[in-house]
Structures are given as structure tokens and as C-alpha cells.
Amino acid sequence: MRILLLTTGLKLGGAERQVADLASQFTALGHNVAVVSLTLAQEIELPPGVTLFRVDLRKAPLQFLFTLRAVRKWVEDWCPDIVHAHMFHANIFARLMRAQRSTGNRIPVVCTAHSLREGGWLRMLAYRLTDRWCALTTHVSAEGRQYMLDVHATTADRIRVMPNGIDTDRFRPDPNARIQTRRALGLGPDSRILLNVGRLVPEKAQQHLIEAFAVLRRDPQVAANTHLLIAGDGPLREALSSHAAALGLSHVVRLLGPCSNVPELMNASDVFVLSSVLEGLPLVVAEALACETAVVATDVSGIRSLLAASGTIVAPANIGELATAMRMALRERQDVASGRAHVVATYGLPHVAMQWIQFYQDLSGAGGRSPGDVSCQGAGHA
Structure with a gap:
């Protein structure tokens, strides 16, 4: 598969570390991976073979629209099977981007919330208004999922729990x-x-x-x-x-x-x-x-x-x-x-990564495609 991970940033943090770990695991499994960061600062190293595209997202409306257009163009050229966004700003950005393949079909978007509360009522309203533009929302905990339901950020059939994973080979008794x-x-x-x-x-x-x-x-x-x-x-x-x-x-x-x-x-x-x-x-x-x-x-x-x-x-x-x-x-x-x-059984990175791959395949219909296959024009640019 061609997997694009969209993140608010790559500074030190648990969510950012998870993006890098998933990129590493997906690459090791033979998938093509790209990471798009909405900020320029980078403190977390990505594995070799991962394509990185960074932008300097600003809140000013005109600059925001220019950045949105530039990222959408880059994404459509790279042509992923799935876009998986992490953290609030990236989640909303991915939904507004509404990238599509050359066939005119939308590229499915998965949004992951990493904090119990991702902000106040304005952010929850943003989630609610853009909910229809993503295929699935996930939260890393059952408590976080319930909170998003309580504030009506989404509906029960459109959000599920998916925990983050850790590298249990790196974290082991020594x-x-x-x-x-x-x-x-x-x-x-x-x-x-x-x-x-x-x-x-x-x-x-x-x-x-x-x-x-x-x-x-x-x-x-x-x-x-x-x-x-x-x-x-x-x-x-x-x-x-x-x-x-x-x-x-x-x-x-x-x-x-x-x-x-x-x-x-x-x-x-x-x-x-x-x-x-x-x-x-x-x-x-x-x-x-x-x-x-x-x-x-x-x-x-x-x-x-x-x-x-x-x-x-x-x-x-x-x-x-x-x-x-x-x-x-x-x-x-x-x-x-x-x-x-x-x-190891519940949060091991290989286990979590394989669950994500299954989700991606179910949402994108790419289950029968080999990792190197592409389905739209421009995908060979990356």
C-alpha cells in the first residue's frame, strides 16, 4: 500500500513518536510511506525510505488556503491509498483537504485523536462539522472515545478505539x-x-x-x-x-x-x-x-x-x-x-501496525494491491 501519515508536527511528543514508529513499521512491512508535517520543526527522526514533506502552516486565512492547496497538490501527486492524520490540527486539515485520485474518487481519510480532550467547544464543533469528510475517527483510549461522543464530535458508528503501539524490542528488560x-x-x-x-x-x-x-x-x-x-x-x-x-x-x-x-x-x-x-x-x-x-x-x-x-x-x-x-x-x-x-500482546508495535494495515485495506479497497502498485497519475514522483 501507499500510506500517507499527516501530522501536526514532528517535535518530541508521544503522538509524534507514534507517527515515526508507525512509519518505520509500515516500511519494514514493505509498504510505501510518506509523512506530511504541517510545521517545519523536526526533533524526531524518520526511518530511511520515508518521503517527508514539511510546510509552515499559519492561521492567517489566505496563508492557510495557499498551504491547503499546496499540500493537496502534493498529496494527489504522491497518490496514497489512505491518508492517516494525527492530532487535532492535522485531523481538521486532512478533512478540509479532500484530496482525490485522478479518477475523481476521494482518498479515504482516517483521523486519530491522541488527547483525552483535544480542546474546547470550538474544536469539538470543528470535528462535528467536518466529520462527514473522513472515513473513520479513532481515539487511543476508550475514555477519549466516550468524551468525543459526549460532546457530539462524532457518532458511535464513526469512531473506534485504536491504541498506540510501542517497540517492545527496544523497551525490554536489560x-x-x-x-x-x-x-x-x-x-x-x-x-x-x-x-x-x-x-x-x-x-x-x-x-x-x-x-x-x-x-x-x-x-x-x-x-x-x-x-x-x-x-x-x-x-x-x-x-x-x-x-x-x-x-x-x-x-x-x-x-x-x-x-x-x-x-x-x-x-x-x-x-x-x-x-x-x-x-x-x-x-x-x-x-x-x-x-x-x-x-x-x-x-x-x-x-x-x-x-x-x-x-x-x-x-x-x-x-x-x-x-x-x-x-x-x-x-x-x-x-x-x-x-x-x-x-506485548496488546500494545506491541507489530500487532498495532497490522491492525492499522487491515483498517487501511478495508477503507481503501487496496487489500489486493502489492506494495509497489499505484493507481493514479503522478504517483511515481515521490
């Missing part, structure tokens, strides 16, 4: 990585490490995590040699660092900044902690489970399905409950092997 990463961090084998990975923004609620860690350290049985690592960047980095210092935790709380060694950090850690108050489907939890790292997570969208086999769930924004759960996770071993098995 005792050697545990030793080496701890050594690089200056932490020994007896250190107890709590880890959080995510953007430093209000919805991730790392301030709550730091406060819960302060409560945890009042317990003398777990206070000694216990450290909190926070990997990620964002506008709250300085505020979080100052908050840790104000609580007297600067020597045991580290803000690591952006990290490319997340699997190694997962393996080096004893417990992964998600402190968020709002999520779509926090795949970072699945990544921790795949590394057989114990998990404590707030009860946000997608968590109950992720932690079906292992882990501890606490109420969001409850500092005391979060501290208690972290203490118990450090003391008692979770069934981490079952957690990994559940993730």
Missing part, C-alpha cells in the same frame, strides 16, 4: 543497561530510583510528584539512598527545580532534561511513577511495563487498560495516596512479568 546507567548517574546497585518521563507541563503534574516524594522521604525505612529522576523538558523546568530546592530535595531530585536513553533509564529504575492529571493514552507507562519496571500511576485516561496485569493506580492530585503507593512499590515487588506480557 540487566546490563541497569548497571551501566546507574553507574553513569553516579548511583550504586543499592540505590532506590523512582522515575518520571514526560513534558514538564501542568497536566503532567510533576509538582505533585515532588511533593509526594518529600512525604515519602519522611519514612526512615525508605528515605536513605532513594532518588527521584524526572526526564523531559518543558516550560515548568525552572519552577520544578526551584520547588525541589524549597523542599530541601535538590540532592535527591534530578531534572535530567530531554533524554534519548529512556529504555536504559527504565531499566535503571525501581519504580516508574506517572503523576499526570490529564492524558490520552500514556504510552510511557507501557514502555515501563515492557522493561519490567514496577509502575505507580494516577487514574487518568487509558491507565486501567494499560495496568490490567500489573501496577498500582492512585487518584490524581492526591499527594498522600501517591506517596503511600510509591512506598509500597519500593517495598513489595509487582508481577512485572505479567505486565510485560500484557503490553
Whole structure:
């Protein structure tokens, strides 16, 4: 098949990472893949063989129309069997684009929402008004799907749940990585490490995590040699660092900044902690489970399905409950092997990619076409 992935951008983020992972998986399966990004910035690398087209989308009406026309022309020249858009702006853009083949038939559009709430009533109205211009809407969690139904962004027969996938070969238990990463961090084998990975923004609620860690350290049985690592960047980095210092935790709380060694950090850690108050489907939890790292997570969208086999769930924004759960996770071993098995079976990237291919084939009628076949003029340009 010829698969076009349309994304709002390619900066660091869970949805953007999923676009790159799907592109890699589809390419490995022998399909032709193109990625269109509506912004120029790129922090995530795409696999070799993927065609990339970037534009600088602006909100000014005239510039928006020029960009829409340019992208539609490029898409029709490349001639995909399916257009799969990710995130709000790309979803609406793909629907308005209404690209078609040389035969005059519309190229089917699939739209995936990655956040529990993709915005306020204006965005939901935009979804509702353009719903007829896409073949299918998906959400990464059951809670997110229900929210879109509750606000009438679509109808029950036109939206389904489709989880994101993770590379369980990259995220796997690695005792050697545990030793080496701890050594690089200056932490020994007896250190107890709590880890959080995510953007430093209000919805991730790392301030709550730091406060819960302060409560945890009042317990003398777990206070000694216990450290909190926070990997990620964002506008709250300085505020979080100052908050840790104000609580007297600067020597045991580290803000690591952006990290490319997340699997190694997962393996080096004893417990992964998600402190968020709002999520779509926090795949970072699945990544921790795949590394057989114990998990404590707030009860946000997608968590109950992720932690079906292992882990501890606490109420969001409850500092005391979060501290208690972290203490118990450090003391008692979770069934981490079952957690990994559940993730591999449900969220493994090969499994998720094959489900997408089946959806694409059903929607486009390209099931009988070989990967290199094309069906419209201009497709050979890419």
C-alpha cells in the first residue's frame, strides 16, 4: 500500500513518536510511506525510505488556503491509498483537504485523536462539522472515545478505539543497561530510583510528584539512598527545580532534561511513577511495563487498560495516596512479568501496525494491491 501519515508536527511528543514508529513499521512491512508535517520543526527522526514533506502552516486565512492547496497538490501527486492524520490540527486539515485520485474518487481519510480532550467547544464543533469528510475517527483510549461522543464530535458508528503501539524490542528488560546507567548517574546497585518521563507541563503534574516524594522521604525505612529522576523538558523546568530546592530535595531530585536513553533509564529504575492529571493514552507507562519496571500511576485516561496485569493506580492530585503507593512499590515487588506480557500482546508495535494495515485495506479497497502498485497519475514522483 501507499500510506500517507499527516501530522501536526514532528517535535518530541508521544503522538509524534507514534507517527515515526508507525512509519518505520509500515516500511519494514514493505509498504510505501510518506509523512506530511504541517510545521517545519523536526526533533524526531524518520526511518530511511520515508518521503517527508514539511510546510509552515499559519492561521492567517489566505496563508492557510495557499498551504491547503499546496499540500493537496502534493498529496494527489504522491497518490496514497489512505491518508492517516494525527492530532487535532492535522485531523481538521486532512478533512478540509479532500484530496482525490485522478479518477475523481476521494482518498479515504482516517483521523486519530491522541488527547483525552483535544480542546474546547470550538474544536469539538470543528470535528462535528467536518466529520462527514473522513472515513473513520479513532481515539487511543476508550475514555477519549466516550468524551468525543459526549460532546457530539462524532457518532458511535464513526469512531473506534485504536491504541498506540510501542517497540517492545527496544523497551525490554536489560540487566546490563541497569548497571551501566546507574553507574553513569553516579548511583550504586543499592540505590532506590523512582522515575518520571514526560513534558514538564501542568497536566503532567510533576509538582505533585515532588511533593509526594518529600512525604515519602519522611519514612526512615525508605528515605536513605532513594532518588527521584524526572526526564523531559518543558516550560515548568525552572519552577520544578526551584520547588525541589524549597523542599530541601535538590540532592535527591534530578531534572535530567530531554533524554534519548529512556529504555536504559527504565531499566535503571525501581519504580516508574506517572503523576499526570490529564492524558490520552500514556504510552510511557507501557514502555515501563515492557522493561519490567514496577509502575505507580494516577487514574487518568487509558491507565486501567494499560495496568490490567500489573501496577498500582492512585487518584490524581492526591499527594498522600501517591506517596503511600510509591512506598509500597519500593517495598513489595509487582508481577512485572505479567505486565510485560500484557503490553506485548496488546500494545506491541507489530500487532498495532497490522491492525492499522487491515483498517487501511478495508477503507481503501487496496487489500489486493502489492506494495509497489499505484493507481493514479503522478504517483511515481515521490
